[in-house]
Amino acid sequence: MAYDLKPFGKDYFDMTASELFRDFGRQIFSNLPDQKTIKTDINEKEDRYELKAELPGFSKDQIDISYENGMLIISGENNQVNEEKDNEGKVIQKERSYSNVKRMYSLNNIDEDNIEAKFEDGILSVDLPKTENNQRKVIDIK
Known part of the structure; x- marks a missing residue:
């Protein structure tokens, strides 16, 4: 058989x-799961958080950063469609076309008015100063 x-x-x-x-x-x-995620390091200092995120292949204008309700949100949209045509050959493999990434980080007690960010060589650096009132609110749930 x-x-x-x-x-x-x-x-x-x-x-x-x-x-x-x-x-x-x-x-x-x-x-x-999707391998297109934002790899991130976050260091806590006495007066601030320092976040470094890898966004290779993105330009500064393709990245959005916002902070709302204790959440830092980083998102990026990259469209690298190459419009050039090669009249002498054919495409065998095409992997660089479009990528969309988004990641959220829970960071409380942030001085929202003084957040600073810079983007250089594919690395996004965000400086998040802490507020003077670093005590977390404790709620007793019964």
């Missing part, structure tokens, strides 16, 4: 080792 073993609809017995691992990697990583 013969069995037809074709996981994911492919005949893995006829593939080379490199084709097998490349296809296996695509199967695994295509099912992971």
